[in-house]
Amino acid sequence: MNRPNGRRRTAATQYILGMATEVLYTGALLAMAATVALAVWWWLR
Amino acid sequence: MISRPKLDDYRIVGYYTGSVTIGVGLLMAIPLITSLLRSEWSVANDFLLSGALAIAVGYAFRLVCWRPRLPGMSWMHGLVVSAFAWLVAMIVGAVPYYLSGHYASFLDSTFDVMSGFTTTGLVLLQDLDHVSDGVNMWRHVITYVGGQGMVVLALTFLFSGMTSGLFKMYVGEGKDERLEPNVIHTAKAIWQISLIWLAAGTLALWLAGLAIGMQPVRAFLHGLWVFMAAWSTGGFAPQSQNILYYHSSLYEILTFILFVVGSFNFALHYAVWNGRKREIYRNIETSAMFVTVSALTAVTLIGLTRWGVYPNIMSLLRKGFYLLISGHTTTGFMTIYSRQFALEWGDMAILAITVAMLFGGSACSTAGGFKGLRIGIIFKALLQDIKKMVMPESAVVVQRFHHGKDVVLTDPTVRAAMTIVVLYVATWVAGTLGGVASGYDMVSSMFEAASVTGNVGLSDGITAPSMPAALKVLYIAIMWAGRMEFTSVLGLGAFAVASFRRRR
Numbered sequence: 001m002n003r004p005n006g007r008r009r010t011a012a013t014q015y016i017l018g019m020a021t022e023v024l025y026t027g028a029l030l031a032m033a034a035t036v037a038l039a040v041w042w043w044l045r
Numbered sequence: 046m047i048s049r050p051k052l053d054d055y056r057i058v059g060y061y062t063g064s065v066t067i068g069v070g071l072l073m074a075i076p077l078i079t080s081l082l083r084s085e086w087s088v089a090n091d092f093l094l095s096g097a098l099a100i101a102v103g104y105a106f107r108l109v110c111w112r113p114r115l116p117g118m119s120w121m122h123g124l125v126v127s128a129f130a131w132l133v134a135m136i137v138g139a140v141p142y143y144l145s146g147h148y149a150s151f152l153d154s155t156f157d158v159m160s161g162f163t164t165t166g167l168v169l170l171q172d173l174d175h176v177s178d179g180v181n182m183w184r185h186v187i188t189y190v191g192g193q194g195m196v197v198l199a200l201t202f203l204f205s206g207m208t209s210g211l212f213k214m215y216v217g218e219g220k221d222e223r224l225e226p227n228v229i230h231t232a233k234a235i236w237q238i239s240l241i242w243l244a245a246g247t248l249a250l251w252l253a254g255l256a257i258g259m260q261p262v263r264a265f266l267h268g269l270w271v272f273m274a275a276w277s278t279g280g281f282a283p284q285s286q287n288i289l290y291y292h293s294s295l296y297e298i299l300t301f302i303l304f305v306v307g308s309f310n311f312a313l314h315y316a317v318w319n320g321r322k323r324e325i326y327r328n329i330e331t332s333a334m335f336v337t338v339s340a341l342t343a344v345t346l347i348g349l350t351r352w353g354v355y356p357n358i359m360s361l362l363r364k365g366f367y368l369l370i371s372g373h374t375t376t377g378f379m380t381i382y383s384r385q386f387a388l389e390w391g392d393m394a395i396l397a398i399t400v401a402m403l404f405g406g407s408a409c410s411t412a413g414g415f416k417g418l419r420i421g422i423i424f425k426a427l428l429q430d431i432k433k434m435v436m437p438e439s440a441v442v443v444q445r446f447h448h449g450k451d452v453v454l455t456d457p458t459v460r461a462a463m464t465i466v467v468l469y470v471a472t473w474v475a476g477t478l479g480g481v482a483s484g485y486d487m488v489s490s491m492f493e494a495a496s497v498t499g500n501v502g503l504s505d506g507i508t509a510p511s512m513p514a515a516l517k518v519l520y521i522a523i524m525w526a527g528r529m530e531f532t533s534v535l536g537l538g539a540f541a542v543a544s545f546r547r548r549r
Contacts, residue, residue, distance in 0.1 A: 036346060
């Protein structure tokens, strides 16, 4: 994968970025759940 | 009509099954080395004997079935080999379990092996807290290898000379995407992703273990095992209390990340790791998962709040959300006791988790269930039908979805998705019926059947050594069929029926 400046990223960088993207998705799920939990708690309590 | 198999057909099935069996035998070297390092001499002896037996059985299959010119492998062979090899692997893999003395019967041992290979995670093992490190290593290696696909593992890495029908067996094991044009490269890419995550995940869990005061070696082994169970969405853990044992929010967050990521499609991992990061939110599977998780989170949390199960919002999230996602990704890690589901949770939350378990993770992943891809496709088909209804008759409605690339929705795609979903639901009903017929109540039976059908591993207490043998056999069959996504099992069934057909 080429960067805008034309230099190639190493495989290790690619993997770390890939893993970080995947972890971010789980963070989004967690944030969504926290929002739902807050809404439910506020609504029912 | 399927024609009656010829002798060469049996030889092909036997030959490749033998190769997979040898692979299972060689895999026992890992627990063997573990038990030697941990000075568990009698356990090492069990693995030595069992490994030798598996290799001998494998070679016997290969010797009997080998011919200088075996014909090429057809689709039917690929499916039959996958299904049959899993059965043989279950039997040889159960030998060290049985020798360990932790099982009431050989049937219980085979149940646990099938539960491991299919990444289910239900357990019939007794006194788990005093199991040797060797046996614990075997439990988790089984679930790790089962998640990535053991037929492909054995044939790619051990017998790379015979690759003619590999893709057919790869599909037979419930994986149907080529990450690279060559199936061997695809299998290697899958293993590369899994092994890199293994290193990172084990390191993180090891550090978390040290942080909660575990001994370094023990923390490492627990980290490795829990990683294997999380990544392969298996759900085994080295202690009977499962993840509850650690009483650590850090451990729970790490396992949460690992099992969510583990439930991703390998094609998605491959895309994201090759610079196409936008795939993670464009893909139909991650979008479908986000929607189903949001809806089911709301239902679960409303149910738990109405019933007043947890006193504050943090424990609601830590228990309710964690267990919902554990079920949705078909992992089965538990942070409560089994009977708490039945006695404390209330029907609304139980129903949400049951549905989540049936939905499952992504296609071509280690997860079970209908899979996000099929849910997305069926939703898009529904959308297309609604559009057709409201638009003028002459309008052509083209529906697309994004899965690696933009794909136009076609009727055969919808039909294939529908068929698998119908088969899953029918199997779930059969599992529920089995539970009810054995005397368990309906809600518990539905919950446990969903757990077995989706290869999840959450339990509300039905799965126990004391359950009826017939129910154990039914659950084994369902775990096997669910993991294979039915096709291979139906293929093996058709092959067996055709074998008894009279020759014309």
